[in-house]
Amino acid sequence: MGRLDTEAMTGLVPDFLAVIHPAISHPSAQVEGFIGGLLKCQCDKSPVVVSVGSQASHNHLCGCSLCWKPDGALFSQVAVVPRDAVHVTENGDKLGLVDPSAVIQRYACRDCGVHLVGRIEASSHPFYGLDFIHTELSTDVGWEPPKFAAFVSSIIEAGFPAAEMPNMRRHLRSLGLEPYDCLSPELMDAISSHIVLQKQSRPRQRVEVAAE
Ligand SMILES: N[C@@H](CCC(=O)N[C@@H](CSCO)C(=O)NCC(=O)O)C(=O)O
Ligand SMILES: [Zn+2]
Numbered sequence: 001m002g003r004l005d006t007e008a009m010t011g012l013v014p015d016f017l018a019v020i021h022p023a024i025s026h027p028s029a030q031v032e033g034f035i036g037g038l039l040k041c042q043c044d045k046s047p048v049v050v051s052v053g054s055q056a057s058h059n060h061l062c063g064c065s066l067c068w069k070p071d072g073a074l075f076s077q078v079a080v081v082p083r084d085a086v087h088v089t090e091n092g093d094k095l096g097l098v099d100p101s102a103v104i105q106r107y108a109c110r111d112c113g114v115h116l117v118g119r120i121e122a123s124s125h126p127f128y129g130l131d132f133i134h135t136e137l138s139t140d141v142g143w144e145p146p147k148f149a150a151f152v153s154s155i156i157e158a159g160f161p162a163a164e165m166p167n168m169r170r171h172l173r174s175l176g177l178e179p180y181d182c183l184s185p186e187l188m189d190a191i192s193s194h195i196v197l198q199k200q201s202r203p204r205q206r207v208e209v210a211a212e
């Protein structure tokens, strides 16, 4: 089987649980007062280790083509933490920038391909100050579980049959993961509010009208 078995997905009844994400049948149990843990890449030898000194927030499934997914999964599981809480503690020399032109600067292990951290460098970005992480890379217990599914329509770009999308959305809802085709309304509202504030703090442009 290839990285993503799109042939199996064209069957009449796709095995949704198997293709959504391996962690979804046993989601993490959030622990109050949890203060973070260690993320490790999938290398048996000299794994990259990242220390995260914070609980994660906005944990969600993401169907976009850019976020890292375990083999065979259609969705990534991705959350944010304050960037100050993130420190590469071991084998950081193995990290490489996946796509320098992306808004989220994702750093992956060059040996196993796992993405350890996604950082926003543009200070004007609504999510500046937050790093994207994959909590499944940690064996520590207490991380916030995923709460919704984002960029769901994007899985079609990975080969998921468009005709099966109503079933996929129904299935995500049955798992308590409301499907959205961008981010959740809460996050979209935060993005728009940030844009309004940015416009207000920018001096108004004078529009010159040429005299006839
Ligand atoms: N259809 C595209 C969507 C890609 C996309 O816009 N991804 C979002 C969500 S990633 C985390 O939730 C995004 O913010 N991307 C910016 C970036 O990744 O740099 C596709 O599937 O590729
Ligand atoms: Zn690795």
Ligand SMILES: [Zn+2]
Pocket: 062, 063, 064, 065, 066, 067, 076, 151
């Ligand atoms: Zn994504």
